[in-house]
Amino acid sequence: MAIAFKQETFRDDFSYRNSPGNIRRFPFPFDRDEYMYSVNMEPHVRGRADTVYENLIDVDEHYVAEMRDRALVLKEDPLRYQALPHMMSAQWDTLELLMEEQAAGYPDHFTLIRSGDQWRWINRPLGIDDSFTFGDASTLPCEPFEYITRQAQGDFCIVDQRDGNLWMDAGMVTTQADWSLDFDIGMNFMEWHGPVPLAHQIGVFDRALKFLLNLQQGKPTRRFNWTMTINPRLDTSPENYHKWGPDRTTVTPDNVGEKVHLRVELQSLWRLPRSNAILFVIRCYLMNMEELATVPKWARRFPRVLKTLPPELIDYKGLTRFRETTIDWFSKYDDGAPTSPGI
Ligand code: HEM
Numbered sequence: 001m002a003i004a005f006k007q008e009t010f011r012d013d014f015s016y017r018n019s020p021g022n023i024r025r026f027p028f029p030f031d032r033d034e035y036m037y038s039v040n041m042e043p044h045v046r047g048r049a050d051t052v053y054e055n056l057i058d059v060d061e062h063y064v065a066e067m068r069d070r071a072l073v074l075k076e077d078p079l080r081y082q083a084l085p086h087m088m089s090a091q092w093d094t095l096e097l098l099m100e101e102q103a104a105g106y107p108d109h110f111t112l113i114r115s116g117d118q119w120r121w122i123n124r125p126l127g128i129d130d131s132f133t134f135g136d137a138s139t140l141p142c143e144p145f146e147y148i149t150r151q152a153q154g155d156f157c158i159v160d161q162r163d164g165n166l167w168m169d170a171g172m173v174t175t176q177a178d179w180s181l182d183f184d185i186g187m188n189f190m191e192w193h194g195p196v197p198l199a200h201q202i203g204v205f206d207r208a209l210k211f212l213l214n215l216q217q218g219k220p221t222r223r224f225n226w227t228m229t230i231n232p233r234l235d236t237s238p239e240n241y242h243k244w245g246p247d248r249t250t251v252t253p254d255n256v257g258e259k260v261h262l263r264v265e266l267q268s269l270w271r272l273p274r275s276n277a278i279l280f281v282i283r284c285y286l287m288n289m290e291e292l293a294t295v296p297k298w299a300r301r302f303p304r305v306l307k308t309l310p311p312e313l314i315d316y317k318g319l320t321r322f323r324e325t326t327i328d329w330f331s332k333y334d335d336g337a338p339t340s341p342g343i
Contacts, residue, residue, distance in 0.1 A: 002108045005064040005125055011072075016232035016286065022061055023291050027052045029224040029264050031342050033304040035313075037199040039207045044222035044268045052266060055105030056220065057098060058283055059153060064125050066153050066175070066234065073174040073235050074150075079182045080237075081146050083158070083170035090158045090170065091145035092135060093272035094279050098148045123151055145170055154283035157181075159189075161276055166212060168192055169277075175234040175284050177227045177263060178318065183238070197312035215278060217271040225265040225282075227317045228326075232261055232286045251322035256329040257290035260322060262302070289326065293333055301339050303330035 008015045018026065047053025052060075073080055083091060099121055103112040111122040117134040128151065132139040140147045149156045149172035158170040166189040173181035184192040189209050190200075199205055215221060229236055230247035251259055263286055270279040293299040306319070306327050314320055 003059065003061055003063070003106070006061050008062070008065045010065070010069045010232055010234040014231045014233070016062070016065070018287055018291050019061060020294075021050070023287065023294060025051050025060075026285055026287050026291075027224065027264050027266055028292075028295070028298050029226050030301055030305050033301055033339055034308040035305050036310065037196075037202070037204050037313075039204055039211065039223075041208070041211060041221050041223045044220035044270075052283075052285070055101065056268065057101035057105060057152065057281070058266070059102060059106050059109070063153055067126060067151060069234050070150060070172075070174045077239060080174045081149070081172045082181060082185050083143060083145050084186070087145070087158055087160065087170040087275070087277070088137070088143075090160070090272055090275035090277035090279075091137075091143060093275050093277070094156070094158060095144040095148040096134070097270060097272070097279065098152045102152065126151060146172065154281050156282070157280040158272075159278045159280060161213065161278065164213065165189055166209065166278065174237075176237055176282070177225075177229070177265070177284075178236055178238060178241075180238045195316070197316050198310065212269060212278060215269060215271045217273055220268050220270040222266060222268040225267060227263050228319055228322075229261045229263045229286065230259055230322065232288065234284065234286075248318065248321040251325050253325060253329060256322075256326055257293070258288055260289045260326050260329075261286045262289075262292055289329065293330070296333070297339060299330060299333035300335070300337065303327045303334060304339075 008017065010016055044056055045053075046056060052058045099110070099112045102110040109124050113120040118131065119134050120129070120131045122129045130140070137143055145156075145158065155173045155175050156171060157168055157173070159166040160169045168184050168187055171181040171185065190205060193199070193205050230244070230251060233244050233247075236244050263284060266283045266285065268281045268283070270281070272279055292302060303326070306323055309319075314323060
């Protein structure tokens with residue numbers, strides 16, 4: 001079915017909102033009333049219609065606006081896209097994967113026509129119709145990884161596997177929750193996860209790395225991560241901290257509903273066929289507290305998660321300045337009823 005793409009902004013007047021249909025498909029990530037890091041990985045398989053699992057690469061009503069925001073970020077700061085020279089084969093792997101998945105999932109919007117290495121890619125929402133030679137970067141307007149990730153929602157890292165570790169050797173990162181590709185490029189799995197509290201001590205990263213080193217082609221895996229953002233801003237990068245950091249001090253009891261957002265990342269990991277690298281997709285979903293509160297079980301659960309969050313996570317996720325105001329705002333929705341595990 002054709003998607004009605006919204007005209008909206010993730011900066012300045014922040015006109016981003018979710019339609020009622022998009023709220024219903026929001027991937028609320030909590031299956032109980034408290035949260036702690038874990039190796040929360042499961043097979044990335046297709047799910048029911050009208051959920052974010054309907055297709056393995058999800059496109060929604062925010063697609064066009066997100067791609068416009070990415071173009072603005074890249075114009076201001078081209079280093080949000082980087083790929084080390086040995087990643088060219090992984091770049092083509094990624095282009096193939098994203099074109100195939102988008103064309104298969106959304107035939108009204110995307111078409112891929114192949115004749116040997118002569119490919120034609122039609123992206124109707126963005127008005128693109130390009131023919132190129134697969135494997136020959138000179139036939140595209142930019143590198144293949146940049147080309148396709150300017151046309152796909154979410155951030156993307158490609159990690160190279162060598163010496164029993166994973167290395168962040170390419171990325172398109174314009175919608176990140178306060179980390180920097182320019183800082184992390186060339187680092188390994190343990191190094192770029194260095195700042196994360198508690199998870200190293202409980203063995204999360206040792207187990208996750210072991211799992212990923214054995215990831216098989218054709219069997220992608222997924223997990224959720226989450227944080228909170230003030231205003232529906234996609235680009236919460238360290239590079240632009242001066243623009244969004246002060247927003248955290250602007251939350252009052254009157255503006256919680258509109259200003260405070262739950263930011264959920266549906267992360268999927270894919271073994272790539274030619275390069276043996278892994279594509280890490282960080283698909284970001286934003287929802288303000290008013291929208292969240294339209295689903296009663298979420299309105300009960302979310303403040304309980306916030307109340308019981310370990311102090312280290314409150315600090316790391318940057319919630320200190322507005323967590324209590326948000327919990328108080330939800331008190332009108334929490335009747336104390338128990339919630340069921342797993343919803
Ligand atoms: C945070 C990248 C896979 C668990 C992060 C950060 C980055 C990152 C850049 C931010 C660190 C900072 O503060 O600077 C990646 C990449 C992955 C990957 C490229 C794939 C190769 C995983 C996996 C797990 C995991 C498989 C599973 C347990 C976490 C956790 C955090 C984190 C718990 C903290 C998030 C938060 O509290 O907001 N990751 N990660 N990561 N990562 Fe990963």
